[in-house]
Amino acid sequence: MDEQTICAIATAPGRGSIGILRISGQSLAELSRSLIGFRPKPRRAHFCDFLDAGGTALDRGIALFFPAPDSFTGEDVLELQGHGGRIVLESLRERALALGARQARPGEFSERAFLNGKLDLVQAEAIADLIDADTRQAARSAARTLTGEFSRHVHSLAATITGARVMLESAIDFSDSDIEVLESAEARQTLEGILSSLERLRAQSRQGALLNEGITVVLAGLPNAGKSSLMNALSGEQTAIVTPIPGTTRDLLSRRIELNGLPLQLVDTAGLRESGDAIEREGVRRARVAMASADLILLLLDASRFPDCSGELNPGEIRIALNPIADYLANEDDRKNLLGRLCIIRNKIDLLELPPALGHIRVEGIALPLVQLSAKTGAGLDLLCKHLQDFVAYEGGEDAFVARARHLEALDEARRQCGAALANLSRGAPLELLAEDLRLAQAALGRITGEVTTDDLLGEIFSRFCIGK
Numbered sequence: 001m002d003e004q005t006i007c008a009i010a011t012a013p014g015r016g017s018i019g020i021l022r023i024s025g026q027s028l029a030e031l032s033r034s035l036i037g038f039r040p041k042p043r044r045a046h047f048c049d050f051l052d053a054g055g056t057a058l059d060r061g062i063a064l065f066f067p068a069p070d071s072f073t074g075e076d077v078l079e080l081q082g083h084g085g086r087i088v089l090e091s092l093r094e095r096a097l098a099l100g101a102r103q104a105r106p107g108e109f110s111e112r113a114f115l116n117g118k119l120d121l122v123q124a125e126a127i128a129d130l131i132d133a134d135t136r137q138a139a140r141s142a143a144r145t146l147t148g149e150f151s152r153h154v155h156s157l158a159a160t161i162t163g164a165r166v167m168l169e170s171a172i173d174f175s176d177s178d179i180e181v182l183e184s185a186e187a188r189q190t191l192e193g194i195l196s197s198l199e200r201l202r203a204q205s206r207q208g209a210l211l212n213e214g215i216t217v218v219l220a221g222l223p224n225a226g227k228s229s230l231m232n233a234l235s236g237e238q239t240a241i242v243t244p245i246p247g248t249t250r251d252l253l254s255r256r257i258e259l260n261g262l263p264l265q266l267v268d269t270a271g272l273r274e275s276g277d278a279i280e281r282e283g284v285r286r287a288r289v290a291m292a293s294a295d296l297i298l299l300l301l302d303a304s305r306f307p308d309c310s311g312e313l314n315p316g317e318i319r320i321a322l323n324p325i326a327d328y329l330a331n332e333d334d335r336k337n338l339l340g341r342l343c344i345i346r347n348k349i350d351l352l353e354l355p356p357a358l359g360h361i362r363v364e365g366i367a368l369p370l371v372q373l374s375a376k377t378g379a380g381l382d383l384l385c386k387h388l389q390d391f392v393a394y395e396g397g398e399d400a401f402v403a404r405a406r407h408l409e410a411l412d413e414a415r416r417q418c419g420a421a422l423a424n425l426s427r428g429a430p431l432e433l434l435a436e437d438l439r440l441a442q443a444a445l446g447r448i449t450g451e452v453t454t455d456d457l458l459g460e461i462f463s464r465f466c467i468g469k
Ligand SMILES: Nc1nc2c(ncn2[C@@H]2O[C@H](COP(=O)(O)OP(=O)(O)OP(=O)(O)O)[C@@H](O)[C@H]2O)c(=O)[nH]1
Pocket: 222, 223, 224, 225, 226, 227, 228, 229, 230, 241, 242, 243, 244, 245, 246, 247, 248, 249, 250, 269, 270, 271, 272, 347, 348, 349, 350, 351, 373, 374, 375, 376, 377
């Protein structure tokens, strides 16, 4: 580990009543004497002058000293709280540099805290997430992760897996008892318990990722259904071109919006139809790609195209709207996957004088959410917003964790390996195979908290922090 003293201005740039310079290093005794004229007492607020090389005051404020190992980084930490002017803070920083410190890289204080065992990786990431949180809900779940709740779940799962491994390894050593262990209901129960805990944690974590990054909502449907109009109505600006000509939109058009504190990435797409036009064909191809990766697809129907059906929506209409992706729907897995993320929007209700509504419609045996609205008059938009909010909150926001993509991948990997162990147990495979499955599951969990890491991963994580954190 780098042993050089680091320093950074920890408060946001610009004018402010208070500005903080943070310094961390193996020993700050000498530096303190030069910078404030004495060695501060641990964890005491000293009101003093901050001195330049000639002993003249650059500023006057509070000095706080946290000796190793009881500090944020686990090293000696000195914090100088002075006035929040750009020049005065800059002079103070230059003075610390002249005394042998170097400018900290983004996230370097947190990285040192991690390397010194003050935080695990999940907690360090939660700091960045808390600072970056756009919404109260995201901030709340980052704060929960920061207190170590997510880590405790991961550690306790890892400990259960260790227990199972010990049991297996001892059975391998005394191979006579192979049969007993293999057939013991206890082994199966343990594995099933681990698997269901992993699944619970995975469900809670998905929520965190949605809160943090926002969900991607794709507007899709036949040409002229009103996708671009709905995009404009939701984003509150004339983002997309709207015309009565079918096939107006070709490119994907993205807008990040916030709906009552909920971040959403809206994507408008080309109308789904077979076309002779090469540009439009490419647009439709892109629309399908966007649909495949969307968290939620709003499938728009033009209510006025089915004037006979003035009341109930006919599943036949939905089939027509889905026709252009019929080949996709022919695959069992794809169909399930798509229908699970679909919300039907019956647009242009003003033309039929239908009331706005939020309900369900059964398509292929699955109840799909249905919203009746008018992108033109705005009737029913509030119902759509409510549906979007419920969609994000469906797993209960309160016990959500801010998880990142890498946490989810690791949880999935652990789940896969535990599933493999269970399958191996069922078919009476050699115990060595089970032990290996569990070892891999445990390694996957270790990657979450940082017990198993690479320098590349650490660099990647900490470089996204702000300077001074
Ligand atoms: N009366 C009425 N007209 C609407 C409504 N929504 C959209 N329209 C009209 O329908 C036409 C097509 O709207 P767009 O928003 O361009 O439809 P689109 O689905 O984006 O169409 P493509 O980009 O061609 O696929 C325009 O003339 C809109 O003014 C609505 O709720 N009520």
